[in-house]
Amino acid sequence: MKLTPDKLKKNVDLSNFEFKTTNEIEPLTTIIGQERAKRAFEFGLSVTTKGYNIYMCGPTGTGKTSFAENYLKEIAKNKPAPNDWVYVYNFANPDSPIAISLPKGMGKVFKKDMTDFLEFVINDLKKVFNSEEYENDKNNIYNEYQEKRTQLLDRLAEEAREYDFEIKYTPSGVYFIPIVNGRAISEEEYPELEKTIRDEIEKKVKKLQLETQEVLKKIKILEKELKERIKELQKRIAVFTISHYVYEIRSKYKDNIKILDYIDSVTDDIIENLDDFLDKEEEDTQIPLQFVPYKKFSRLDKYKVNVIVDNSELDGAPVVYEVNPTYYNLIGKIEYDNEMGNILVTDYTRIKAGAIHKANGGYLILQAKDLLSYPQTWEALKRVLKTGQIYIENLKDIYGLFITPSLKPEPIPVDLKVILIGSEYIYNILYTYDEDFRKLFKIKADFDSEMDYNQDNLYKMIQFISSFCKKENALPFSKDAVEKVIEYSCRLVENQEKLSTRFNEIVEILAEANTWAQLERSNVVKKEHVSKAICEKEYRSAKYEEKINHMIEEGTILVDVDGYKVGQINALAILDVGDYVFGKPSLITVTTSSGRSGIINIEREVQMSGKTHSKGILIISGYISQLFAQDMPLTLNATICFEQLYSGIEGDSASAAELCALLSALSDMPIYQGIAITGSVNQKGVIQPVGGVTKKIEGFYYVCKKKGLNGKQGVIIPHQNIKNLVLCDEVVEEVRKENFHIWAVKTIDEAIEILTGKKFEEVVLLARQKLKRYLDNLVGFSDKKDE
Numbered sequence: 001m002k003l004t005p006d007k008l009k010k011n012v013d014l015s016n017f018e019f020k021t022t023n024e025i026e027p028l029t030t031i032i033g034q035e036r037a038k039r040a041f042e043f044g045l046s047v048t049t050k051g052y053n054i055y056m057c058g059p060t061g062t063g064k065t066s067f068a069e070n071y072l073k074e075i076a077k078n079k080p081a082p083n084d085w086v087y088v089y090n091f092a093n094p095d096s097p098i099a100i101s102l103p104k105g106m107g108k109v110f111k112k113d114m115t116d117f118l119e120f121v122i123n124d125l126k127k128v129f130n131s132e133e134y135e136n137d138k139n140n141i142y143n144e145y146q147e148k149r150t151q152l153l154d155r156l157a158e159e160a161r162e163y164d165f166e167i168k169y170t171p172s173g174v175y176f177i178p179i180v181n182g183r184a185i186s187e188e189e190y191p192e193l194e195k196t197i198r199d200e201i202e203k204k205v206k207k208l209q210l211e212t213q214e215v216l217k218k219i220k221i222l223e224k225e226l227k228e229r230i231k232e233l234q235k236r237i238a239v240f241t242i243s244h245y246v247y248e249i250r251s252k253y254k255d256n257i258k259i260l261d262y263i264d265s266v267t268d269d270i271i272e273n274l275d276d277f278l279d280k281e282e283e284d285t286q287i288p289l290q291f292v293p294y295k296k297f298s299r300l301d302k303y304k305v306n307v308i309v310d311n312s313e314l315d316g317a318p319v320v321y322e323v324n325p326t327y328y329n330l331i332g333k334i335e336y337d338n339e340m341g342n343i344l345v346t347d348y349t350r351i352k353a354g355a356i357h358k359a360n361g362g363y364l365i366l367q368a369k370d371l372l373s374y375p376q377t378w379e380a381l382k383r384v385l386k387t388g389q390i391y392i393e394n395l396k397d398i399y400g401l402f403i404t405p406s407l408k409p410e411p412i413p414v415d416l417k418v419i420l421i422g423s424e425y426i427y428n429i430l431y432t433y434d435e436d437f438r439k440l441f442k443i444k445a446d447f448d449s450e451m452d453y454n455q456d457n458l459y460k461m462i463q464f465i466s467s468f469c470k471k472e473n474a475l476p477f478s479k480d481a482v483e484k485v486i487e488y489s490c491r492l493v494e495n496q497e498k499l500s501t502r503f504n505e506i507v508e509i510l511a512e513a514n515t516w517a518q519l520e521r522s523n524v525v526k527k528e529h530v531s532k533a534i535c536e537k538e539y540r541s542a543k544y545e546e547k548i549n550h551m552i553e554e555g556t557i558l559v560d561v562d563g564y565k566v567g568q569i570n571a572l573a574i575l576d577v578g579d580y581v582f583g584k585p586s587l588i589t590v591t592t593s594s595g596r597s598g599i600i601n602i603e604r605e606v607q608m609s610g611k612t613h614s615k616g617i618l619i620i621s622g623y624i625s626q627l628f629a630q631d632m633p634l635t636l637n638a639t640i641c642f643e644q645l646y647s648g649i650e651g652d653s654a655s656a657a658e659l660c661a662l663l664s665a666l667s668d669m670p671i672y673q674g675i676a677i678t679g680s681v682n683q684k685g686v687i688q689p690v691g692g693v694t695k696k697i698e699g700f701y702y703v704c705k706k707k708g709l710n711g712k713q714g715v716i717i718p719h720q721n722i723k724n725l726v727l728c729d730e731v732v733e734e735v736r737k738e739n740f741h742i743w744a745v746k747t748i749d750e751a752i753e754i755l756t757g758k759k760f761e762e763v764v765l766l767a768r769q770k771l772k773r774y775l776d777n778l779v780g781f782s783d784k785k786d787e
Contacts, residue, residue, distance in 0.1 A: 512533035
């Protein structure tokens with residue numbers, strides 16, 4: 001069946017929609033053509049049971065990420081904002097900072113309250129301990145101590161005089177000076193004394209030393225009592241001084257048990273370490289860096305509040321899209337300072353939040369490919385989702401690579417939905433090989449690359465274009481320009497009954513058409529601007545197609561587009577160079593002879609044939625056997641070859657062409673070289689649909705155009721592929737002028753008749769006659785050999 005121009009592409013008609021430009025259309029507020037994925041997504045968000053996180057999969061450019069962000073931000077507005085989180089010093093175990101949750105916005109308030117609390121406490125303590133009243137109380141205690149100390153020393157001096165000694169007190173100790181004949185004896189004179197006198201003096205010294213030790217012990221006890229009484233005085237005054245501040249802050253946070261416990265610990269620590277608050281200003285001594293000691297906590301740093309999550313600016317639940325999900329960006333980290341060049345030190349104020357902390361109580365969006373690209377990140381995310389808690393650990397601590405001071409912050413409970421966005425391939429890999437994945441991501445929102453061509457989706461496409469114009473401040477699109485964009489959408493999916501949902505590619509055309517319109521100083525984007533954008537986009541990527549066509553034109557690649565030849569046909573293949581796909585004719589030749597080898601696939605013999613292509617050759621063998629070997633043995637050697645093919649071949653879309661070339665070689669019936677064919681065939685000779693028919697037809701058309709159109713050339717396609725025709729305007733116009741033709745066939749019979757111009761029965765009869773000759777020749781040869 002020869003196809004008419006109206007069958008070759010989708011003729012988009014928007015006459016049912018009343019608008020002149022997209023300025024008159026409301027922008028799109030929802031996603032287009034993804035009802036299945038949308039329903040799955042909405043259901044996944046509704047389930048509160050653990051493990052119902054969402055994996056969004058589908059082709060790139062179908063709007064998964066933008067849909068997730070926009071939808072989540074909309075529903076997040078109606079949800080309560082989560083609590084703030086802070087870390088504070090753990091006085092009982094300094095290596096394990098305490099995590100405290102506070103209502104939204106109260107984290108920074110609590111931090112300021114603690115700063116003010118300390119400022120007031122420090123100022124008041126300095127005032128009270130510099131007051132005259134405190135000095136008097138302290139002096140009274142000290143004077144009492146001095147009085148008791150003096151009494152003990154006086155008693156010791158009196159006893160010394162009874163033993164004829166004077167007592168001398170020096171910083172290095174107590175010395176006894178003997179008195180002989182009413183005169184103190186010096187150290188030089190002592191050796192000159194008679195031995196009996198010296199012995200008597202030494203006996204008395206030993207007794208005095210014992211008495212002295214007792215006195216010094218009592219003085220030590222008095223000194224200890226003095227310190228304790230002064231400390232008790234300081235504590236009593238300190239408690240009285242700060243009690244009203246403690247009462248105020250405890251009253252403000254009376255419903256938070258952890259804060260009350262923390263304030264009690266702070267109060268106890270202040271009272272136990274009053275000297276830290278009463279010291280004079282630190283001396284401003286300049287110490288060279290190389291002599292700075294290992295960094296220690298500043299005396300007041302441990303009272304700071306580290307706010308790691310501040311939700312004060314949130315209106316609703318958080319929606320966090322982490323574009324760089326490294327381990328630390330996701331889980332958080334503990335930062336370090338470098339001291340003395342090689343010493344790493346840290347404290348709880350260096351704890352930093354990750355994306356999970358920020359998304360806690362809301363939604364976290366991640367790209368699967370990025371997430372899996374970083375070491376330990378995927379395992380860390382699973383650990384959070386399985387335990388419901390987030391532990392902040394540095395990678396060096398996990399791997400044990402370095403021994404450095406480290407912290408183990410108290411874990412924070414997590415309640416969030418994770419939306420993982422990726423390809424179908426990644427989903428299948430994770431589902432198959434990771435048992436945790438299927439437990440943690442039970443909802444699959446599968447985005448399709450196409451949607452139905454109907455009035456509802458057409459209007460949404462118009463709205464989508466309107467949204468683009470308003471978002472990018474672009475020129476409005478006229479109705480005929482919109483029709484051309486929608487036609488291009490059909491072309492992207494190669495289906496007249498579908499529209500593409502690969503909106504990234506559509507946006508590229510919209511942006512480029514807008515640019516061409518601006519360059520021409522138009523106030524609206526017209527159909528010709530869209531057409532130019534499409535042509536220019538394809539031209540930028542068509543270098544290899546042009547080179548191949550040039551090689552065909554000059555005869556380097558052998559392709560005939562006119563004349564008749566036996567056992568030779570033009571098949572059509574698709575070449576994909578990444579950003580561009582185009583069709584290329586491939587010359588297939590077939591030779592036959594008598595023998596018993598059957599059909600030989602030269603590509604398979606040299607291991608250049610894929611499995612599907614090899615299967616197609618075997619199907620051809622089955623068809624030939626059914627057609628010719630019902631009443632006689634099949635004595636045939638046939639070789640099939642893709643000429644000038646050096647990279648291998650896969651797929652069965654050339655099996656119809658191979659079969660036609662084989663029938664031509666068997667029947668000696670020439671095939672017109674100006675007609676190419678694509679399609680697979682089954683063992684019954686039925687032509688089956690294939691992919692890429694639009695690109696294949698256009699590829700052969702451009703070759704014919706290069707070599708000269710003669711009005712007889714064209715392409716044969718499977719009839720099932722008619723709906724996949726979305727040909728460019730140039731090809732459609734040439735078909736309308738009958739300079740080029742497209743046929744749709746159902747069976748190999750119809751294809752043979754178009755290619756040869758002869759009835760199929762006639763071709764089969766001639767082929768049967770040749771096979772009979774092959775059989776006779778083979779039998780005759782065998783008889784002569786036996787003789």
